[in-house]
Amino acid sequence: MRRFIVPLATISLLGLILTASATDTLNLYWQSVLMFMGINIILSTSLNLVNGNMGEFSCGHAGFMAVGAYVSSVLSVALFAPDGFMGGPYLPGHLAVFVFPLLLLAGGLAAAVTGLLVALPSFKTRGDYLAIITIAASYIIKSTIENVGAVGGARGFMGMAKVTEAMTAVWDIPWMILWVFAAVVFTLVVIRRYVSSTFGKGVDAVRQDEIAAEIMSVDTDRIKLVTFMLSSGLAGIAGGLFAFVLGYINPGSFTIIKSTEAMVMVYLGGMGSISGATLSAIVFTLLMEVLRPLQVGKWVLIPMMLILLMQFRPEGFFGHREFTDIFPRLRRFLGNGK
Amino acid sequence: MALLEVVNLTRDFGGLRAVCEFETTFEGRELLGLIGPNGAGKTTVFNVVSGFYAPSAGQVCFQGKNTAGLKPHKVTALGVARTFQNIRLWFDLSVLDNIRVSQYYHLEYGLWDCFLRTERYKRREAAIERNAREILEALNLAEYALELPKNLPYGLQRRVEIARALSVKPKLLMLDEPAAGLSSADVDDLIKLVGWIHKEFGLAIWMIEHQMDVVMKLCTRIQVIDFGRTIAEGTPEEIQANPDVIKAYLGDDAI
Amino acid sequence: MESFIQNILNALQWGSFYSLIALGYCLVYGVLSLINFAHGDIFMAGAYFAFFGATFLLGKTGIIPPGMPGWAVLALTIPISMILTSALGVTLERVAYRPLRRKGAHKLYVVITALMCGLVLENGNLALFGASRKNFPSLVPQVVYSLGGVSVTNLKVAVILVAVLSFLFLHYVVGKTKIGMAMQAISYDRFAVPLMGIPTDTVIVFTFVLGSSFAALAGVLFAMSYPVLDPFMGALIGWKAFIAAVVGGIGSIRGAFAGGFLLGFVEIMVVAFFPSTFRDLIAFSILLLILSLKPTGLFGVARRTKI
Numbered sequence: 015m016r017r018f019i020v021p022l023a024t025i026s027l028l029g030l031i032l033t034a035s036a037t038d039t040l041n042l043y044w045q046s047v048l049m050f051m052g053i054n055i056i057l058s059t060s061l062n063l064v065n066g067n068m069g070e071f072s073c074g075h076a077g078f079m080a081v082g083a084y085v086s087s088v089l090s091v092a093l094f095a096p097d098g099f100m101g102g103p104y105l106p107g108h109l110a111v112f113v114f115p116l117l118l119l120a121g122g123l124a125a126a127v128t129g130l131l132v133a134l135p136s137f138k139t140r141g142d143y144l145a146i147i148t149i150a151a152s153y154i155i156k157s158t159i160e161n162v163g164a165v166g167g168a169r170g171f172m173g174m175a176k177v178t179e180a181m182t183a184v185w186d187i188p189w190m191i192l193w194v195f196a197a198v199v200f201t202l203v204v205i206r207r208y209v210s211s212t213f214g215k216g217v218d219a220v221r222q223d224e225i226a227a228e229i230m231s232v233d234t235d236r237i238k239l240v241t242f243m244l245s246s247g248l249a250g251i252a253g254g255l256f257a258f259v260l261g262y263i264n265p266g267s268f269t270i271i272k273s274t275e276a277m278v279m280v281y282l283g284g285m286g287s288i289s290g291a292t293l294s295a296i297v298f299t300l301l302m303e304v305l306r307p308l309q310v311g312k313w314v315l316i317p318m319m320l321i322l323l324m325q326f327r328p329e330g331f332f333g334h335r336e337f338t339d340i341f342p343r344l345r346r347f348l349g350n351g352k
Numbered sequence: 353m354a355l356l357e358v359v360n361l362t363r364d365f366g367g368l369r370a371v372c373e374f375e376t377t378f379e380g381r382e383l384l385g386l387i388g389p390n391g392a393g394k395t396t397v398f399n400v401v402s403g404f405y406a407p408s409a410g411q412v413c414f415q416g417k418n419t420a421g422l423k424p425h426k427v428t429a430l431g432v433a434r435t436f437q438n439i440r441l442w443f444d445l446s447v448l449d450n451i452r453v454s455q456y457y458h459l460e461y462g463l464w465d466c467f468l469r470t471e472r473y474k475r476r477e478a479a480i481e482r483n484a485r486e487i488l489e490a491l492n493l494a495e496y497a498l499e500l501p502k503n504l505p506y507g508l509q510r511r512v513e514i515a516r517a518l519s520v521k522p523k524l525l526m527l528d529e530p531a532a533g534l535s536s537a538d539v540d541d542l543i544k545l546v547g548w549i550h551k552e553f554g555l556a557i558w559m560i561e562h563q564m565d566v567v568m569k570l571c572t573r574i575q576v577i578d579f580g581r582t583i584a585e586g587t588p589e590e591i592q593a594n595p596d597v598i599k600a601y602l603g604d605d606a607i
Numbered sequence: 608m609e610s611f612i613q614n615i616l617n618a619l620q621w622g623s624f625y626s627l628i629a630l631g632y633c634l635v636y637g638v639l640s641l642i643n644f645a646h647g648d649i650f651m652a653g654a655y656f657a658f659f660g661a662t663f664l665l666g667k668t669g670i671i672p673p674g675m676p677g678w679a680v681l682a683l684t685i686p687i688s689m690i691l692t693s694a695l696g697v698t699l700e701r702v703a704y705r706p707l708r709r710k711g712a713h714k715l716y717v718v719i720t721a722l723m724c725g726l727v728l729e730n731g732n733l734a735l736f737g738a739s740r741k742n743f744p745s746l747v748p749q750v751v752y753s754l755g756g757v758s759v760t761n762l763k764v765a766v767i768l769v770a771v772l773s774f775l776f777l778h779y780v781v782g783k784t785k786i787g788m789a790m791q792a793i794s795y796d797r798f799a800v801p802l803m804g805i806p807t808d809t810v811i812v813f814t815f816v817l818g819s820s821f822a823a824l825a826g827v828l829f830a831m832s833y834p835v836l837d838p839f840m841g842a843l844i845g846w847k848a849f850i851a852a853v854v855g856g857i858g859s860i861r862g863a864f865a866g867g868f869l870l871g872f873v874e875i876m877v878v879a880f881f882p883s884t885f886r887d888l889i890a891f892s893i894l895l896l897i898l899s900l901k902p903t904g905l906f907g908v909a910r911r912t913k914i
Contacts, residue, residue, distance in 0.1 A: 071715065135899035145642065145718075146850050147898070150891040153846075157888035204467055211466045211473070212452045212459060212480055219442045219453045226440035229402060231428040231457035231520055240463065270842070274726065281719055313730040317723035324723075325706055328716045334444065 028195050035188045045191060047303055049259045052194035053252050054295040056201045058279035059288055060248035065277065066285035067209060068241055069221030074132070074148030075249050076272035077155040078125040080265065082250025083257040086121030088165055090114065090258075091173040094180050099173060107180035114181065114193065118254045125250020126243040128155070133242040137235055152273060159265045170264030174257055194255050201248050205288055208244065217241050218286070249276075278320055283330050290332030353416045354379055355556055356401070356432075356524055360410035363393075363400050363580075370396040372580040373410070378524065383550050383557045385571035387564075387591075389600055393580040394560045395437060398526055402434050403427035414524070429457040433522035435513045437529045437560075443502040447493065447512050450501065451484035454516045484519060490552075491515045491545070507538035511545065518553065525549070527559045531566050543569055568592070576600065612757050614879050615872075620763045620832070622871020623770035626864045627825035628848035629855065630777060631818030633863035636852075637794045638814045639708075641717055645699060645725035647845010649819050652695050652728060653826025654836050657688040658741050665744055677746040684746070688827050689820040696819030697812055699724055705808070725845075732838035743834035766828050773821055774864045781860060786813055794858065847890070854894050856907030865905060870894070 031048065034040040040048070057075060064072045092100040094110050105113060132151045136144045160168045181189040208214040216237050219227040228234050257263045275298070283294030305312035323330065356378040363371040371393045378384065386394050399405050401412050403424035412419045414430050422430075442450050458480070465473040488494045491511055501509050510530060517525055530546070531539050543566055550557050550570075561567045567574060568588045576584040576591060578600040584591055591597055628650050635643040664680045666673025703720045750761040781787035789810045793800050801807050829844075830836060847870060855866020870890065877889045897905070 069715075071718065135895060143853070143898070143902070146853050147895060149846055150850055150895050153887050154891045154895075157884070157886075157891075161882075161884050161888065207467055207469060212455070212477060213461075213463070213466050215445065215449055215453050216456055218445055222442040222444055223440050225404075226436070226442065227453070228424045229404075229428060229434060229436075229440075230454040230516065231425045232453065233423075233425050233456070235423075270846075274722070277719070277722075310730050310734045314727055314734055317726040317730075320723045321703060321720050321727070324712075324716045324720045325703075328712060 024199060028192070031191060031195065032187055035191055045188060046259065047299065049191060049194045049255075051296055051299040052198045053255050053259070054279060054299050055198050055292050056248055056252040056255070057276045058283065058291040058295040059201055059205050060245045060252070061276045062280045062283070062286065062288070062291040063205065063217070063241055063245040065280050066287065066291070067217045067221065068238065069285070071145045072148045072245075073145050073270070073273050073277065074152035075276040076268040076270065077148070077152035078128060078246035078249035079253030079256065079272065080155050080159060080268035081128045082121035082125040082253030083263050083268070084159060084165060084171065085124040085250070086117045086254035087171055087174050087257045087263060089117050089120060090177045095173045095176040097173070097176070108184050110177055110180040111184050111189075114177065115196075118193070118197065118251050121254035122247040122251040125253065126247030129243045129246025130239065132246070133239050137238070149270070152270065156265045156268060166264070168265060170262055172262040175261040178258060178261075190255070190259050194259070197251055197255055201251070202288065202292070204244075204248070209288065278316060281320065281330055282323065284332035284334065285330065286334045287330075287332040287336055289336045290330055293331055355415060357413045358401065358410070359413070361397070361400060361407050361412065362409040363396055363405055364408040370580050371400070374577065374580070374582060376575060378556045378558070381550070381554055381556050382573060383559070383571050385567045385574040386558065386560045386577065387562070387567055387574060388577040392577045394577060395528055397577075398434060398528055398560065402432060402526065425457065428520055431521070431523035432526065433517035433520040433524070434526035435517050435528055435530060437532055439506075439509050439513050441501040441509060441513055441516070444500060446498050446500060447488070448481070448484055448497040450512060450516050451487060451519045452480050454519045455480050455483060457520070487515050487519050507534055507541065510534065510538070510542070514545070514549070518549070522555060524556045524558060527557065529560050529562060531561060531563045539563065539566060542566070546570055614875050616757065616759050616763065618872040618875040619767045619868065620871075621875055622868035623766045624825050624829050624844065625848045625851050625870050626770050626867030627773060627821050628845065629852035629863040629867040630773065630860065631822045632849050632852045633857055633860055634790070634814050634818040637858045638790050638811060639704070640714060640794070641704070641721065642849065643818075644718065644721040645728060646818065646822060647841040647848065648725040648728035649692060649696055649841070650822040650826050650845060651732070651838065651841030653688050653692040653819075653823030654743075654830040654840065655732065655741070656691040656823065657684050657827040657830055658743050658836055660684040660687040661744050661746060667744070677748070681746045685824065685827050689823040692823035692826070693816040693819045696815040700812060700815045725842075729838050729842060736838070741836040743830040743836060745834070746831065762832055766832065769824065769828060773824065774860070777817070777821075777860055780817070786810060790814055850891070850894050854897050854904055856904030859904075859906045862904050862906035
């Protein structure tokens with residue numbers, strides 16, 4: 015019975031949000047805040063795998079987001095939009111509901127492959143060098159997109175709204191909220207299962223002492239690659255969702271600022287902590303909304319906050335611990351713990 | 353077939369020849385000591401044999417298989433485990449987790465099993481945990497299973513490190529200065545422990561050590577190197593009387 | 608042939624900026640093992656300090672009367688900018704990096720702090736002075752020299768000269784002076800140095816002064832060459848200069864210098880043969896390629912970890 019409490023609570027929460035949105039109890043503004051919150055949770059927890067658990071310093075998360083965003087957007091619009099982009103539409107609109115998640119996954123896969131390409135050169139280098147490689151990769155990705163006229167180049171790409179309309183035509187619910195929610199749950203489950211297994215613990219071992227890990231039979235190259243691909247793949251899914259929530263994307267949305275946002279969330283929450291990354295994503299999203307009237311000032315305030323954080327509590331909210339370390343009783347509901 | 357055969361091993365670092373034409377053979381379950389003054393090249397030998405450095409010349413064969421080009425984790429999977437001079441435990445993982453992660457080569461499940469929590473995953477994780485707890489039991493460490501190594505005294509940390517090496521189910525256990533930094537009481541415990549492991553687990557042990565009482569009490573055969581070259585080999589008694597050895601450690605005046 | 612030489616000259620000039628900035632990264636990394644991510648923005652600050660200094664001295668603010676000749680303004684602006692920028696760099700060190708160093712904080716936290724400081728500088732500038740771009744006043748009339756089919760301005764020559772002189776100066780300071788050797792000593796063993804009676808903090812402050820001054824110099828020259836300033840001008844150039852420093856071999860002055868010129872060369876050559884939108888793409892790709900082939904950089908020295 016206990017095993018079902020968390021899944022039941024999750025589904026109830028989803029139902030609550032959907033009804034509130036459909037009946038306009040939650041207005042469009044708050045709906046979009048919630049969706050961005052969800053996207054930020056995915057970005058934060060996925061980057062946490064590399065920057066937190068693995069102890070590396072990846073600065074290019076936005077690049078993987080961009081790959082996922084463009085791949086899922088272009089594919090969806092080509093398949094479903096009625097205006098003939100790339101000779102489409104190739105599939106009838108009512109299939110969008112089933113095909114959309116597959117396209118999100120496709121975006122994630124493309125991002126994961128990109129992650130593979132980025133990670134491979136970094137194996138021979140050490141420490142700070144991953145920062146450089148990811149920054150360079152981020153610029154390369156952005157520059158590549160800008161040079162592909164077919165997807166709009168620097169002007170951007172749109173048409174995702176038509177796909178969302180196709181889904182609404184089948185059943186009139188706020189579909190994107192549903193997809194974001196589902197993706198968040200998916201991400202959290204996948205990451206949790208990865209990190210709590212012996213397979214995933216190897217990542218922590220690599221962070222703490224890579225030489226010892228290598229000697230103790232851990233294939234360090236492979237584990238770093240797998241972790242990096244998982245992280246970038248999830249970022250790709252976040253990117254796809256981002257594209258559809260906005261309805262319009264351009265390379266300028268995926269700059270070092272976006273990567274920095276993801277990093278702020280990771281370090282705020284506590285490296286290596288899933289609960290920390292989730293909590294800080296929520297706090298960060300709300301903070302961005304609260305500080306919105308300050309406009310540019312908010313990007314002076316937020317870095318300053320992080321500087322103070324580094325001085326006085328660099329471990330962030332949760333350090334290397336999880337929510338269940340502070341409230342151990344909750345472990346009973348969450349299945350296999352550490 | 354010899355368990356380990358090191359033939360004509362040479363390792364250079366730039367212009368420095370750290371190890372020169374080093375040879376050794378492990379026929380079976382011996383307890384071999386490798387001693388020599390500081391900087392003699394002992395740890396370098398270990399590093400080459402465990403796969404960290406490639407030999408500049410010569411070869412290392414484990415159970416007939418040439419280990420050239422193998423990454424350290426593959427060498428470990430063949431049956432070689434080692435500990436380090438400075439304890440290299442994962443200090444923020446629990447003792448139990450330390451022993452689990454070291455069974456990585458034996459995971460036998462893939463990513464899909466991990467994400468979907470298949471039966472195979474559950475079975476293997478249970479086996480890994482069982483294995484880990486057995487080893488902790490055997491080495492009297494069961495009560496510390498959930499402790500973080502950084503909270504344990506040095507002597508216990510050393511024991512955990514040895515337990516971790518044993519979890520790889522090695523045929524050859526390489527100990528790099530296991531007595532370093534231990535108090536005299538802990539050293540006695542260590543001597544008993546290593547002797548017991550040698551008998552109980554039936555494996556070959558290769559030990560680098562500076563503390564002579566440890567070496568003399570445990571080793572059946574001792575090899576002495578200085579400036580990368582073997583200068584003497586034999587039983588403990590023979591080594592103690594060997595003038596070259598005395599000269600290497602204490603200088604010419606000691607003779 | 609002429610266009611090739613023309614391109615080389617352009618590459619040398621363009622690369623000079625990268626080199627001057629890369630030198631700053633290199634010095635701080637060498638001494639603290641810290642990638643000072645705020646350095647690109649220090650460069651931006653140098654340009655802005657120069658802008659304010661120049662407009663002030665030219666009498667445009669109304670506080671002092673106009674009439675000072677252009678070259679005098681330049682002669683004063685450069686040291687003003689260098690001093691103010693050094694002060695900024697040292698402030699960052701004192702306020703943000705030193706407390707963490709004292710606590711023995713993990714290097715990662717310092718890197719994050721550096722990144723955040725950079726953001727504060729960029730957005731602080733934007734918030735304080737607005738989004739409108741500033742135009743750097745022209746101080747010295749441009750003279751164009753023509754040799755064969757190749758034309759070069761006095762400014763371009765000055766930039767290249769300054770870069771080379773800076774390199775020679777730094778090479779001398781780090782290699783031959785006491786404080787330079789102290790800097791090298793700290794990079795090898797930070798804990799032994801104070802035990803030898805060398806005040807580490809002083810040496811570190813000196814390092815920041817040096818690095819920031821040269822970034823400021825680059826800022827002034829850049830502002831004179833490309834007179835439109837905006838708060839984010841340091842960001843992209845900073846990242847690129849940093850990568851160039853790494854490719855050249857971070858920790859080595861020669862490497863940083865070479866890396867900067869290499870990048871300048873690559874970028875100019877790329878634009879000569881490909882559409883300019885491909886510039887960043889190809890430049891970064893080439894840098895990554897070099898790094899994957901020679902991970903420690905062209906002139907870098909691998910530091911072995913003892914196992």
